[in-house]
Amino acid sequence: MKKVVLNIQNLNQSYEKQQRVIKALSLLIYEGSIVSLVGESGSGKTTLARLIAGLEVPDSGTIELNGEMVFGDDRFTPPEERGVGMVFQSYALFPHLSVEKNIAYGISKKENIRATVDETLELVGLLEYRSRYPHQLSGGQQQRVALARTIAAKPKILILDEPFSNLDTSLKLQLRNEIFDILKSVQCTVVFITHDTNDAMAISDTIAVLKNGSLQQIGTPREVYGQPSNEYVASMFGTIVRLSHEDLKYFGFKAKENRIYAIRMDELQTTPRCSYHTKAQVVKSSFLGTHYLNIGILPNKTKINFMTSEAVSGEFTLGFDSSSIFEFQKNPLN
Numbered sequence: 001m002k003k004v005v006l007n008i009q010n011l012n013q014s015y016e017k018q019q020r021v022i023k024a025l026s027l028l029i030y031e032g033s034i035v036s037l038v039g040e041s042g043s044g045k046t047t048l049a050r051l052i053a054g055l056e057v058p059d060s061g062t063i064e065l066n067g068e069m070v071f072g073d074d075r076f077t078p079p080e081e082r083g084v085g086m087v088f089q090s091y092a093l094f095p096h097l098s099v100e101k102n103i104a105y106g107i108s109k110k111e112n113i114r115a116t117v118d119e120t121l122e123l124v125g126l127l128e129y130r131s132r133y134p135h136q137l138s139g140g141q142q143q144r145v146a147l148a149r150t151i152a153a154k155p156k157i158l159i160l161d162e163p164f165s166n167l168d169t170s171l172k173l174q175l176r177n178e179i180f181d182i183l184k185s186v187q188c189t190v191v192f193i194t195h196d197t198n199d200a201m202a203i204s205d206t207i208a209v210l211k212n213g214s215l216q217q218i219g220t221p222r223e224v225y226g227q228p229s230n231e232y233v234a235s236m237f238g239t240i241v242r243l244s245h246e247d248l249k250y251f252g253f254k255a256k257e258n259r260i261y262a263i264r265m266d267e268l269q270t271t272p273r274c275s276y277h278t279k280a281q282v283v284k285s286s287f288l289g290t291h292y293l294n295i296g297i298l299p300n301k302t303k304i305n306f307m308t309s310e311a312v313s314g315e316f317t318l319g320f321d322s323s324s325i326f327e328f329q330k331n332p333l334n
């Protein structure tokens with residue numbers, strides 16, 4: 001059995017008597033796993049991270065780290081005693097300290113500080129930058145120092161809150177891979193917060209999806225992508241096209257009452273060689289570089305966006321396979 005590092009049960013949190021921003025949230029995180037926490041802006045990701053770190057006090061619920069209660073049963077362990085490492089999008093390095101002093105900062109006095117600094121600098125590939133100051137480093141390098149400083153303190157769990165959002169795309173891809181390799185090699189337990197589900201898919205064992213402070217689904221990247229529990233989860237991982245019961249009739253698909261149906265835009269096909277298909281009319285076809293984004297119109301005037309590799313016009317066939325349609329329960333909250 002894998003050891004549980006973080007055990008959150010029924011956690012609730014609100015700011016200054018306002019609406020709850022974390023609602024009845026329960027979550028288990030196992031040792032050595034990389035868990036991505038995704039959700040739209042304002043869904044409560046940072047709040048959850050701050051609650052775990054002890055930077056906010058929950059209204060109710062319990063938080064255990066390595067089997068020890070850090071919140072609950074009238075207990076509140078202060079942040080500095082929790083062993084939770086945080087890396088934010090702003091690097092929060094000490095500007096007046098060199099790279100090595102920044103890293104040495106959080107290391108326990110019981111450790112061989114010099115050896116730990118060297119080990120961590122090597123891990124993040126910055127040995128030759130040890131005497132530099134933060135302003136003499138690129139954004140990506142600063143973020144690696146921030147990561148090194150947190151890892152050097154040997155946290156029980158490491159939380160990265162949108163660590164790449166300040167970086168441009170090409171740098172981000174490179175740094176993402178580097179950081180992923182670093183995290184895997186230290187076998188740290190990681191919570192990786194991101195609104196970019198590509199990042200989440202690329203690096204995590206498990207993805208937890210948050211909406212309005214409630215956990216919607218937790219599973220492997222394959223599970224949350226392939227069997228999303230609701231339309232919100234599905235929409236986090238790509239553009240979703242909702243198909244009404246009437247729309248589905250044209251495709252020859254029998255919809256069940258009280259269910260809603262949706263499909264990923266890139267699963268829509270333009271061939272009759274799929275389980276369900278209909279005739280449609282193209283009203284617009286726009287060239288987007290690698291593909292065309294088209295607007296098709298069904299006989300009942302429903303407009304549907306779909307992609308093709310070539311330009312399309314006039315009448316054409318639009319269809320999908322039975323494996324690619326999502327069926328969700330109708331939820332009054334959706």
Ligand code: ADP
Binds near residue numbers: 040044
């Ligand atoms: P995310 O990180 O997913 O974007 P946050 O946890 O930052 O979401 O915010 C969740 C909700 O809590 C938002 O509605 C936000 O406006 C609110 N919120 C966050 N921090 C505070 C605060 N210090 N005081 C009041 N409301 C806050």
Ligand code: MG
Binds near residue numbers: 045046047
């Ligand atoms: Mg945030």
